[in-house]
Structure formats: structure tokens, C-alpha cells
Amino acid sequence: xxxxxxxxxxxxxxxxxxxxxxxxxxxxxxxxxxxxxxxxxxxxxxxxxxxxxxxxxxxxxxxxxxxxxxxxxxxxxxxxxxxxxxxxxxxxxxxxxxxxxxxxxxxxxxxxxxxxxxxxxxxxxxxxxxxxxxxxxxxxxxxxxxxxxxxxxxxxxxxxxxxxxxxxxxxxxxxxxxxxxxxxxxxxxxxxxxxxxxxxxxxxxxxxxxxxxxxxxxxxxxxxxxxxxxxx
Numbered sequence: 001x002x003x004x005x006x007x008x009x010x011x012x013x014x015x016x017x018x019x020x021x022x023x024x025x026x027x028x029x030x031x032x033x034x035x036x037x038x039x040x041x042x043x044x045x046x047x048x049x050x051x052x053x054x055x056x057x058x059x060x061x062x063x064x065x066x067x068x069x070x071x072x073x074x075x076x077x078x079x080x081x082x083x084x085x086x087x088x089x090x091x092x093x094x095x096x097x098x099x100x101x102x103x104x105x106x107x108x109x110x111x112x113x114x115x116x117x118x119x120x121x122x123x124x125x126x127x128x129x130x131x132x133x134x135x136x137x138x139x140x141x142x143x144x145x146x147x148x149x150x151x152x153x154x155x156x157x158x159x160x161x162x163x164x165x166x167x168x169x170x171x172x173x174x175x176x177x178x179x180x181x182x183x184x185x186x187x188x189x190x191x192x193x194x195x196x197x198x199x200x201x202x203x204x205x206x207x208x209x210x211x212x213x214x215x216x217x218x219x220x221x222x223x224x225x226x227x228x229x230x231x232x
Contacts, residue, residue: 057089059077059080059081059085060081060085060089060092060093062077063077063078063081063093063096064096067096067100067103071100071103071104072104074096074100075097075100075101075104077093078093078094078096078097078100079093079097081093082094082097091117091120091122091125094113094116094117095113095117095125095128095129095132097113098110098111098113098114098117098129098132099132101113102132102136107136107137110136111133111136111137114129114130114132114133114136115129115133115149116129117129118130118133118149126152127153127160130149130150130152130153131149131150131153131160131163131164131167133149134146134149134150134164134167135167137149138167138170138171138174139174141171143168143171143172143175146167146168146171147168147171150164150167150168151164162188162191162193162194162195162198163198165184165187165188166188166198166201166202168184169181169184169185169188169202169205170205172184173185173205173208173209173213176213178209178210178212178213179209181205181209182206182209182210185202185203185205185206185209186202186206188202189202189203189206
């Protein structure tokens with residue numbers, strides 16, 4: 001009897017499955033097709049993205065090689081990558097475009113790019129751009145302009161605060177405010193939390209400011225004119 005009931009139960013299940021398949025089979029097939037197309041599309045997209053990154057990498061390296069020998073062409077290539085490359089390469093290209101422009105003397109365009117990068121959501125890029133911009137103008141700009149650039153980096157928990165303080169100390173030094181510059185440099189030099197290379201620079205600059213700055217070292221006397229041998 002048990003076998004009979006089992007056979008009946010299996011027959012009922014089979015009939016139910018057939019009814020369900022007739023009713024929903026098309027949807028199951030369609031769903032499977034969508035999944036397969038989705039997987040295939042994702043793989044194609046991944047291959048495309050890899051190809052785009054590889055192309056951007058090759059173009060980026062080519063622009064880097066040009067930066068020393070043909071900076072004008074390098075600027076054009078960096079500008080193109082900044083507008084067309086994937087996000088990471090585009091940001092780096094924009095940064096190096098600014099660096100190359102600065103090296104060629106086109107300070108205004110470089111500064112515009114640095115300021116644009118300074119508003120980036122990426123803290124590393126933003127901080128590096130602000131510091132680069134500050135150093136690019138510190139020799140002639142008023143202190144407030146430098147302070148505006150590095151102000152967001154001066155927070156007590158900012159990992160960039162020491163570098164920001166250094167450029168501000170140098171701004172004071174260039175303006176002839178030697179007492180303030182010496183105080184700030186000495187503070188940096190004596191702070192154990194400051195990176196060692198920055199402490200060394202700060203110590204040297206503190207000594208220079210204490211000695212009156214680079215303009216008070218005097219000049220080396222001109223060598224004496226050679227004496228012509230006496231004629232017999």
C-alpha cells in the first residue's frame with residue numbers, strides 16, 4: 001500500500017509541476033536570459049574598463065616622458081587626460097599639468113588648476129594641491145593669501161598642519177618678519193611629533209632667522225686685481 005500512495009503522490013507532484021511550468025515557464029526562461037545577459041554585459045564592461053585604463057596608463061606615461069623635454073606638448077597631453085581619462089588618471093593628469101605649467105613659468109594657469117584641485121573631495125589631493133599652490137605664491141603674495149590656501153589644513157587633528165605651518169613661517173621670513181618666523185620654526189623644530197625631515201629644515205631656518213636672515217651675511221670681497229710683472 002505504501003508504494004501505491006508514493007506513486008500517487010509523485011504523480012500529483014508531477015501534474016502540479018507541469019501546470020506551474022505551463023503557467024510560469026516563460027517567466028523563468030526570461031529571468032534566466034536576463035541573468036545571463038547581465039553577466040555577459042558585466043564581463044564586457046569590465047573588459048572595456050580595463051582597456052580604457054590601459055590606454056590611459058600608456059598615455060599618462062608618454063606625457064610624463066615629455067614633461068622634461070617638451071613641456072608644452074606634455075601640458076596638452078595632461079590636459080587631454082584630465083578631461084577624458086578615468087577618474088584617478090584624470091586627477092593625476094590635472095595635478096601634473098599644473099606642475100608642468102608652473103615649471104614653464106605659467107604661474108596663473110597653474111594656480112587656477114591647484115585651486116580647482118584644492119576643492120576635491122579627496123583629502124590627499126586637496127591637501128597636496130593647497131600646499132603646492134601656497135609654495136607657488138609664497139615668494140611674492142601677502143601672508144593672508146597663503147593663509148587662505150592652507151587654512152583648511154591647520155586643524156589640530158590635521159596630518160597636514162605641520163607642513164601648513166612651515167609655509168606660513170616661510171611667508172613671515174620672506175616678508176622680513178624674522179622674529180615671528182624664528183618663533184614658528186623653533187616651535188616646529190622642537191616638536192617631537194613633527195616629521196624628522198621637517199624638524200631639520202625648521203631648525204636650519206630658525207638659525208637663519210636668528211642670524212638676521214640671508215641678507216645679513218655680507219658679501220665675499222672681490223679678489224685683488226692681478227699685479228702685472230714689473231718691466232725690466
